[in-house]
Amino acid sequence: MAEVVPIDTVSINDAADPRLRDYVDLRDVQLRKLLEAERGVFIAEGEKVVRRALESGHRARSFLMAPRWLETLADVLEGTDAPVYVMPESEIESVTGFHVHRGALASLYRAPVPTVAEVLDRARRIVVAEDLMDHTNVGAVFRSVAALGFDAVILSPRCADPLYRRAIKVSMGSVFWLPYARVDDWYAFPELLREHGWTSLAMTLSEDARDLRELAGTPDLGEKVALMVGAEGHGLSPHWSRSADVRVTIPMAADIDSLNVAAATAVACWALGG
Amino acid sequence: MAEVVPIDTVSINDAADPRLRDYVDLRDVQLRKLLEAERGVFIAEGEKVVRRALESGHRARSFLMAPRWLETLADVLEGTDAPVYVMPESEIESVTGFHVHRGALASLYRAPVPTVAEVLDRARRIVVAEDLMDHTNVGAVFRSVAALGFDAVILSPRCADPLYRRAIKVSMGSVFWLPYARVDDWYAFPELLREHGWTSLAMTLSEDARDLRELAGTPDLGEKVALMVGAEGHGLSPHWSRSADVRVTIPMAADIDSLNVAAATAVACWALGG
Incomplete structure (x- = not known):
């Protein structure tokens, strides 16, 4: 008491x-x-x-x-x-x-955060977030990932803290129970995913990216899928984008550059299924 | 000069x-x-x-x-x-x-805002937002609506101002060019939509709602579709929800009540096509 x-x-x-x-x-x-x-x-x-x-x-x-x-x-x-x-x-x-x-x-x-290997072992659909600086976006990504049936989040070293007050609130508390881990070796991570049998999809606006709608209809994306999303403003780093198995894009309809990263994550989690 | x-x-x-x-x-x-x-x-x-x-x-x-x-x-x-x-x-x-x-x-x-009738006449896919109080959400809804190929936004009388500084910023300036209007007679609006030949879809968590995934596969939703989304916290009012032609839901995967309204709007705009 x-x-x-x-x-x-x-x-x-x-x-x-x-x-x-x-x-x-x-x-x-x-x-x-x-x-x-x-x-x-x-x-x-x-x-x-x-x-x-x-x-x-x-x-x-x-x-x-x-x-x-x-x-x-x-x-x-x-x-x-x-x-x-x-x-x-x-x-x-x-x-x-x-x-x-x-x-x-x-x-x-703070409870000890599991290792990346521990999180990967128990998941088959994850979002990998690179350098999200905004606590609102980090919280919103967790909420969408949890609600749309993905299993875990992996954070790059520079990603904002999910246990910061604002991130907790926006996540509706999902940061408390949704498994997540933080990558130490940012550079080697795409290779690590491959070694563990993951198919990595980089969300990008690059020219050679496949349309999410077409990709979502692909019957066999692989048993384990990692959706990689990049920072506000600049998007995924060229290294992560190039190292991914597939580059994928949400086509933009109008005089607007991109969706907000949290909205794009929600759309992609939905399209790729939980 | x-x-x-x-x-x-x-x-x-x-x-x-x-x-x-x-x-x-x-x-x-x-x-x-x-x-x-x-x-x-x-x-x-x-x-x-x-x-x-x-x-x-x-x-x-x-x-x-x-x-x-x-x-x-x-x-x-x-x-x-x-x-x-x-x-x-x-x-x-x-x-x-x-x-x-x-x-x-x-x-x-401020430029004069067009009437609801003017906006409806020139659109075939719209989002109708009821009582969104948060300027960030209003801005995010505009950004997603614009990026995903919907044509306009209709706001309930109590919706926050899209031209508030924070909403402008989050919208990436889409509030400047995406047509929008504000409803005067909130109560009569669902009937007005029907009279103008619109099919209204209410985003809700109610039990009798149809799964968005199934609905998105429906070949003939109608030529003109209005997606109605509700306030943070409580969602759509019972009146708007009941008066809609179709109630639709994004099934929640986990121990989480709902998606954020901006994320839900992005997912629904994506699923229903622009």
Whole structure:
């Protein structure tokens, strides 16, 4: 059972209460990246997300909420030993730097991420994301992958963190249970996929790419299919695009360069089947 | 030819220079909604977006930029009589409330939006969006609709403004040229569609909905198809959902409720063809 700890709001005004250090400046992306990696934690925001994080097996380090959320989350708090820091909403805002609409916050320990080999062994349809910088896009890709029946996500070394607050929210919590791993050796990855028996499809706008509609009708794409999608703006790197078994494109209808990467991923997952 | 007006930065510090009133507090969504509607303007942000806004025929009321953008935009500024207010970047930030990464800003006059009847007359594949509150989703829907070959967007009365700065950006400027109109009589709209010879498809999660994959294989959906998508969170209203000719769903594979509305729209536009 969690211990409820009312925080003396006077002490907060020095903004340095060590119990609250996981929750400072939640809008400062650079600071948060550093701080969460260093401490091995991530932040869940809102009653539903906190609930899903715990249900998926993540262990809480602490909670921070206004008094009115204690009752709503009573069942969840019963199952944990982590302290629950309780403060008025306005004081929470002065710690986190913004108004927390959906109530509770939790700081949770990051679980060890499986290796790429472990993820590949248990999947047959994956999305491989290269250098997505935008947390909204990372979250949206996870949500679409999960909803459309793909099995896992593989991230390039520079891809944004799926456990960043905004990515979690946009993913509808699917980052908590959808298997994912991060590639160490970006350059060798297409070859690794081949060695493991995967057919890799590079989503690209290049001239020699096949039309997704035609490709989706191909009866035998292979038992294990990896759909590779590239960064916002520039798309897949030439190396990954060239190394893929097949280059595939969504033909653009109008005076517009491309679909957003999350929309393109959703369309391709749909077209290729789950 | 636009007149370049260096702004005396001393006078800015009272934050009330009337020449700059179109550009104040660009991050304050509520204030901006009111102010832009009242003045009949919208704000374009960034060199590319400013360029696209003008190329698509929107008339500028004024520009605001740091000196270094004058040269980059020289060709554009030559074709307009609107004043160009020039200030150091830090001063622009103090007016707008944030750092304008991509340089120039423009305040442009809103063109009259066509009537629903006018848009329907010239289209055969449309997306009808009900009560999308999020500017990112509105922009993403426009981008996908344009890229995947649909002809127009119809908005319910409460849908967020496609000419809001964030929506413009996410849409990649497609809000400037993709025809759209706003419904006045929300309740009567499904009947209006029928009278005009449209087949309406409601995207929903309801039990009696048909699988999109099966529906997409149907040879004769009708000459004119309206895809209706609903608000974030709750989806389509029961009235619109029930009044549609066909209810259609994207089956969810996993422990996830739904796709994001922009992803669902992209998938459905793809599946139903442009």
